[in-house]
Amino acid sequence: MASSKPFVAIAFLLLVALLMVAEAQPAPKIDCPSACKARCAKNWRNKICNKDCNICCGKCNCVPSGTSQDTRNECPCYANLLNSKNGKLKCP
Numbered sequence: 001m002a003s004s005k006p007f008v009a010i011a012f013l014l015l016v017a018l019l020m021v022a023e024a025q026p027a028p029k030i031d032c033p034s035a036c037k038a039r040c041a042k043n044w045r046n047k048i049c050n051k052d053c054n055i056c057c058g059k060c061n062c063v064p065s066g067t068s069q070d071t072r073n074e075c076p077c078y079a080n081l082l083n084s085k086n087g088k089l090k091c092p
Contacts, residue, residue, distance in 0.1 A: 032057035039063055040092060049092040056081050056091035 032054050040049035057063045060077035072079035072091075083090040 035063035
């Protein structure tokens with residue numbers, strides 16, 4: 001008769017993996033319009049800034065807190081998105 005130890009070990013590992021997946025929850029969605037409004041309030045091209053910021057926020061679920069270039073590292077996804085037309089940084 002075959003040993004049931006391998007079966008028990010596999011079942012245990014599957015149970016642990018299932019529990020890990022069940023506990024992992026996605027980050028809550030942020031309010032992109034409010035976050036972008038605050039970020040773009042002093043930008044001289046406010047409408048374009050808000051449009052691009054909302055696109056970036058939707059993709060990254062993140063907007064840097066400040067308005068300077070120094071705060072871009074708070075959200076690497078936001079900071080590194082490129083414009084597909086010209087290859088320059090997309091997010092304001």
